[in-house]
Amino acid sequence: MLIKCPECELQVSDKALSCPHCGYPLKPEALKPRKPRQNKRKRLPNGFGQITELKGRALRKPFRAMVTVGKTPEGKPICKLLKPQAYFETYNDAYAALLEYNKNPFDLMQDITMDELYKRWSAEFYPKRKSIHSYKAAWKYCSSIHKMKVSEVRTAHIRFCMENGTIESRGKIHTATDSMKRYIKMLLSLMFKYAISYEITDKDPAKAIQLDISQEPTNGHICFTKEEMSKITSAVGKIEFADIIYAHCYSGWRPRELCELRIEDVDLEHMTFKGGMKTKSGTGRTVPIHPNIQNIIANYYHRSAELGSPYLFSIPNLKGHKDLKMGYHRYTVRFNDVLTELKIGPHTPHDCRVQFVTMAKEYGVDEYAIKYMVGHTITDLTERVYTKRTTDWLQSEISKIK
Numbered sequence: 001m002l003i004k005c006p007e008c009e010l011q012v013s014d015k016a017l018s019c020p021h022c023g024y025p026l027k028p029e030a031l032k033p034r035k036p037r038q039n040k041r042k043r044l045p046n047g048f049g050q051i052t053e054l055k056g057r058a059l060r061k062p063f064r065a066m067v068t069v070g071k072t073p074e075g076k077p078i079c080k081l082l083k084p085q086a087y088f089e090t091y092n093d094a095y096a097a098l099l100e101y102n103k104n105p106f107d108l109m110q111d112i113t114m115d116e117l118y119k120r121w122s123a124e125f126y127p128k129r130k131s132i133h134s135y136k137a138a139w140k141y142c143s144s145i146h147k148m149k150v151s152e153v154r155t156a157h158i159r160f161c162m163e164n165g166t167i168e169s170r171g172k173i174h175t176a177t178d179s180m181k182r183y184i185k186m187l188l189s190l191m192f193k194y195a196i197s198y199e200i201t202d203k204d205p206a207k208a209i210q211l212d213i214s215q216e217p218t219n220g221h222i223c224f225t226k227e228e229m230s231k232i233t234s235a236v237g238k239i240e241f242a243d244i245i246y247a248h249c250y251s252g253w254r255p256r257e258l259c260e261l262r263i264e265d266v267d268l269e270h271m272t273f274k275g276g277m278k279t280k281s282g283t284g285r286t287v288p289i290h291p292n293i294q295n296i297i298a299n300y301y302h303r304s305a306e307l308g309s310p311y312l313f314s315i316p317n318l319k320g321h322k323d324l325k326m327g328y329h330r331y332t333v334r335f336n337d338v339l340t341e342l343k344i345g346p347h348t349p350h351d352c353r354v355q356f357v358t359m360a361k362e363y364g365v366d367e368y369a370i371k372y373m374v375g376h377t378i379t380d381l382t383e384r385v386y387t388k389r390t391t392d393w394l395q396s397e398i399s400k401i402k
Contacts (some may be wrong), residue, residue, distance in 0.1 A: 041091050048102050050079055051094045061087040065094040067101060084197045112200055114153060114191075115146040121194045131256065133327025138183040141165030141176050150195055155205040158188055162209070169333050177332065179348075185209050221350050223358040224249070231342045236296075239341060241334040243296045244313060244326075245352060250290040250401065252356035252374045255349035256328050261312040263304050266297065272391055273297070273312070276375050287373050288395040359401045369397035 002011045007024035018025045044051065049067040065086055066079035082101060088094040118139060126132045142161040145153055162181045166173050176184060185206055192204035224232065229249070235242035248258055257275050265274040271289040289297050297312070304314045307324055313331075314324040326334075332349055339345050353374065360370045371377075372394060 042095050044095065044098065047077075049082070049098050050077075051091060051098070053091070059087075061089050063088045063091050063094040065098050067098065083199060112150050113146070114142070114148050114150055117150050117191055117195055117200065118146075121191045124194070125190065131260065131327060133325070134180075134183045134329050135187050137167070137327075137329035138180060138187040140167045141180065141184055142188070150192075150201050153205055155208045158185070158206050158209055172337070174333060177336075179332070180329070182211065185211070221348065221354045223351060223355040224344070224347065228342075228344045228347075229355070231344060232338075235338065235342055239338055242338050242342075244300075244331070245335060245338060247293040247296045248349070248352035249355040249359075250293045251287060252353055252360075252370075253287070254353060254375070255331060257375075258349075259311075259313065259326050259328050259331055262310050263301050263312050264310065266301050266312055268298055268301060270391065271395070283375075285372065285375050286391060286394075288391060288398050290398050290401060356401075360398075363400045363402060365397045365400050369394055373398065 001014045003014045004010070005012050005019040005021065005024055007019060008022040010019070010021045012019050012021070012026070017027050047068050049065060052064045052066070054062045054064060065082040065088065067082050068077045069080055070078040072078060082097060085097065088097065142165060144161060144165065145157050148157065162176055162184050166175055188206040189204060192201065192206055195201045196204065232242060232246055232249070236246050237243065251258070253275065254277070257277055260277065261273060261275045267273070271294055272286050273289060274284065274286045276283045276285045300312055304312055307314055309324040311325045313326040315326050315330060335349050339347055357370060357374060
């Protein structure tokens with residue numbers, strides 16, 4: 001049936017919702033507002049790249065993002081996969097990644113400095129690590145290349161940092177130790193690996209660095225002589241940080257384990273502390289506090305609590321440092337300073353752990369008790385699985401050491 005449109009007066013069907021001639025609404029109540037389209041795909045600007053949906057396969061991330069790097073003689077775009085991530089779950093995720101890339105694209109021609117690279121790399125790397133102090137210390141030794149462009153750094157520049165780089169600590173100038181040289185190489189290798197993944201550069205000059213035999217890790221740790229231990233004991237309370245070295249010799253922790261001890265894991269009522277890392281046997285082990293160092297541990301416990309530091313051994317009032325933690329590098333520097341003042345050496349912080357084991361065997365501490373306390377793997381099935389040792393037993397064993 002035909003009716004007349006009240007607006008244009010032309011004939012239209014009585015079933016029409018609006019006039020096909022002028023658009024006048026004939027049945028307004030039937031017209032429903034359109035719902036806005038969800039997840040509408042945004043159009044990429046020219047030269048931004050392209051996003052392709054890979055169909056035909058059940059992919060978790062089917063959207064592939066590619067960046068434009070140039071054009072063919074015919075004018076067609078040359079594209080390559082977006083790095084470090086090219087595949088995304090949704091179109092809009094891929095779009096956002098391309099947008100971010102084009103805000104600050106990483107390419108071989110970009111004039112990025114090593115300092116800028118370090119900031120970008122550390123922002124991604126440091127949150128994933130428990131201990132970062134050695135990496136931060138290693139970067140300080142590389143001040144000669146901070147302002148250099150990444151593309152200009154050569155192997156000789158890195159070798160210069162390792163051999164001639166210095167830092168100032170507590171009014172003294174320090175050169176890189178053998179251990180720190182390994183950290184410098186490790187740090188720069190990680191940074192260049194990051195740079196390669198973002199196509200900031202295409203080479204890793206740190207890879208060519210060969211450490212001398214004297215710089216390679218060795219197992220040549222030695223304990224202190226009786227005369228040296230006597231000097232350390234006499235220095236407690238007189239020379240700053242000598243008490244930490246003394247406590248280290250009577251606890252058997254690995255140097256990094258000592259630095260990572262938290263006050264929440266120190267039980268002053270039962271005189272134990274809990275910590276450890278590196279191996280399954282070493283992680284989360286409870287070690288009794290030797291009677292000789294109970295006052296030292298209690299003093300550091302209360303001092304850290306007052307400072308608001310979660311770590312047992314904290315270093316307050318460091319100029320320019322907000323972090324109170326005594327990391328491995330800070331401990332090593334102070335360890336060397338104390339031993340130099342006492343005219344003892346050469347030794348490394350790990351020698352304190354060797355000293356503990358040596359004294360324990362000298363005073364007849366049970367072999368399994370030593371392994372429990374230092375975090376070594378116990379191979380004896382009966383001892384490892386069926387024998388349950390108590391903290392009281394460990395306390396009686398460690399107390400044998402005088």
